[in-house]
Amino acid sequence: MPHTSAILNTPTVVTSASEMQRLVRAQQAYSKRVGLVPTMGALHAGHLSLVQRSLQECDYTVVSIFVNPLQFSPQEDFSKYPRTMESDLAKLADLGVPTVFSPPAAEIYPPGFSSYVEVGDVTKAWEGAVRPGHFRGVATVVLKLLQIAPADRAYFGRKDYQQALTIRRMVTDLNVPIEIIVCPTVRDNDGLALSSRNVYLNPEERRHALTLSRSLRQAREMFTAGERDAAKIRDAIRKTITSEPGVNLDYAAVVDPLTLVELSKIDRSAVALVAARVGATRLIDNEILGHPEI
Numbered sequence: 001m002p003h004t005s006a007i008l009n010t011p012t013v014v015t016s017a018s019e020m021q022r023l024v025r026a027q028q029a030y031s032k033r034v035g036l037v038p039t040m041g042a043l044h045a046g047h048l049s050l051v052q053r054s055l056q057e058c059d060y061t062v063v064s065i066f067v068n069p070l071q072f073s074p075q076e077d078f079s080k081y082p083r084t085m086e087s088d089l090a091k092l093a094d095l096g097v098p099t100v101f102s103p104p105a106a107e108i109y110p111p112g113f114s115s116y117v118e119v120g121d122v123t124k125a126w127e128g129a130v131r132p133g134h135f136r137g138v139a140t141v142v143l144k145l146l147q148i149a150p151a152d153r154a155y156f157g158r159k160d161y162q163q164a165l166t167i168r169r170m171v172t173d174l175n176v177p178i179e180i181i182v183c184p185t186v187r188d189n190d191g192l193a194l195s196s197r198n199v200y201l202n203p204e205e206r207r208h209a210l211t212l213s214r215s216l217r218q219a220r221e222m223f224t225a226g227e228r229d230a231a232k233i234r235d236a237i238r239k240t241i242t243s244e245p246g247v248n249l250d251y252a253a254v255v256d257p258l259t260l261v262e263l264s265k266i267d268r269s270a271v272a273l274v275a276a277r278v279g280a281t282r283l284i285d286n287e288i289l290g291h292p293e294i
């Protein structure tokens, strides 16, 4: 039967947790190193950078696509979150990804489901304070994904800094035998950090949204010029963002890279975290000041 190469390359879509587990174990039985890239789909170049890293470092890569209801609060955008399965599969086919895990919600949260993962201190402030229950949802689904696809390595983006730190904490605390790899933030040419939620921005909002990355660039320039007073850097970020029309700042902070506690003085390195709403769209971004700790 004739095949086009596109058909030949399309990843196998696995929807069953037990089947996914079996496939990963089968690879490992042949001493293959397995990489997992958890996503919620609507794939962009940021996601694809994680996928490419896994393809480079591992023999077999699984990309999961699951919009996790547990990490959205009732007033958030779960139902309208972009779902673009066909084009996601085409992008993954182009890269040569063999397997996509895309379960229905009932496979992950069957009737009677009632076990949750609570990660401590690092989840309390910033995103955790603005989005109660968010990291509980993230940690729970990621631990499940790491059980379902018990890979050797899992890849996360530094764009979601607090999330990456939370997952590191969880796998350490719960002795999950996996290496967590945190990859750099991928940006558009104008500096905007790529995010599946950027599609919600109209052209004017998108222009306003650039203030986030602009403020963080200024922060990095201050740090590079020798500024170590964290409050001065934080205040400069705040001033830039709050003077942009149409942008509502949720928080701007200069924090310790491992505890996320606000710093007064930067000794070694720090992370500048920002979150703001542009119209109805909530965006987050961050900049490492100094050496990345994760």
Ligand code: AMP
Residues within 6 Å of the ligand: 038, 039, 040, 041, 045, 046, 047, 049, 050, 155, 156, 157, 158, 159, 160, 183, 184, 185, 186, 187, 193, 194, 195, 196
């Ligand atoms: P999401 O689909 O938003 O849950 O993201 C899936 C993974 O992609 C997470 O580990 C994110 O941190 C990562 N990610 C999202 N945006 C970017 C980006 N612009 N650069 C690098 N990684 C990203």
